[in-house]
Amino acid sequence: MKPEISIEFFPPQTPEGLEKLRSTRAELAKLQPEFFSVTYGAGGSTRERTFTVVKEIAAEGFDAAPHLSCIGSTRESIREILAEYKAAGIRRTVALRGDLPSGMAETGEFRYANELVEFIRAETGDWFTIEVAAYPEWHPQARSPRDDLAAFVRKVRAGADSAITQYFYNADAYFHFVDEVRAQGIDIPIVPGIMPIASFSKLARFSDACGADIPRWMRKKFESFGDDSDSIRAFGLDVVTELSQRLLAGGAPGLHFYSMNQSALTLEICRRLA
Ligand code: FAD
Helix, strand or coil, rough: CCCCCCEEEEECCCHHHHHHHHHHHHHHHHHHCCCECCCCCCHCCCHHHHHHHHHHHHHCCCCCEEEEECCCCCHHHHHHHHHHHHHHCEEEEECCCCCCCCCCCEEECCCHHHHHHHHHHHHHHHCCCCEEEEECCCCCCCCCCHHHHHHHHHHHCCCCCCEEEEECCCHHHHHHHHHHHCCCCCCCCCEEECCCCCCCCHHHHHHHHCCCCCHHHHHHHHHCCCCCCCHHHHHHHHHHHHHHHHHHHCCCCCCEECCCCCCCCHHHHHHHHC
């Protein structure tokens, strides 16, 4: 059976990037995703660009889910953005805390994502389907796994409908996380975030920053390929396809692809999963 999928983009900075994203999207649309989501820079740095891509997606007839991060923002600015999305007929959002850009000291009027979820519900009732972030390997700033689980439960109780995880390469971390959440009486879908691997060096840098673990056996194997990008690509495709298969076989409700605005790897993984 074809898995239910969603696909994430970031808003390009240039007209060329926007044009390229249109063709990437046309390719990925063949997968008939449930929605395309578009990231949002903390403090509102991509507000206009995110909205531009979201409007294009909606105009093409797809469900668009703008991400919205609250750190560094005022209630008034979030209220305005929600009103803009509502007026544009957008019905889904990914509600996040975000990370303060370096040099920005002001946390604004929200501290954590649960406060944003609560605010969206208070302002717009049931208009939006609200997605939140989940961390099977725990958020890097969490005081403890127990505190992070409690923070996740708070976001759900504040009104989240569904969750998308940080990417990971260890399926057991996901299954363990889901069990822990279910034990708290929470039954919302928890969709694994899937990061296809195009470049190992970039992935390694990124993973260090966001707290995603690359297992030793994978790291060693990738390192052994040096600059051989064909081998990196082939091994990455095998690993991520097998991970996706295991997740779906173990009951994951779908897959959310971090496309990095590229289509080829996501298309190939989904072709292998079909
Ligand atoms: P929260 O759920 O608020 O948690 C943040 C940290 O605070 C955790 O360590 C948690 O344990 C802790 N915490 C929560 N509540 C409390 C409390 N009351 N007291 C003490 N500690 C607490 N970032 C962007 O900037 N833009 C994006 O578009 C974006 N999209 C993302 C999409 C997905 C699916 C994921 C998984 C992440 C995304 N991120 C994005 C990254 C995200 O913003 C960062 O991981 C950020 O550091 C945490 O956001 P959060 O919503 O998970 O925060």
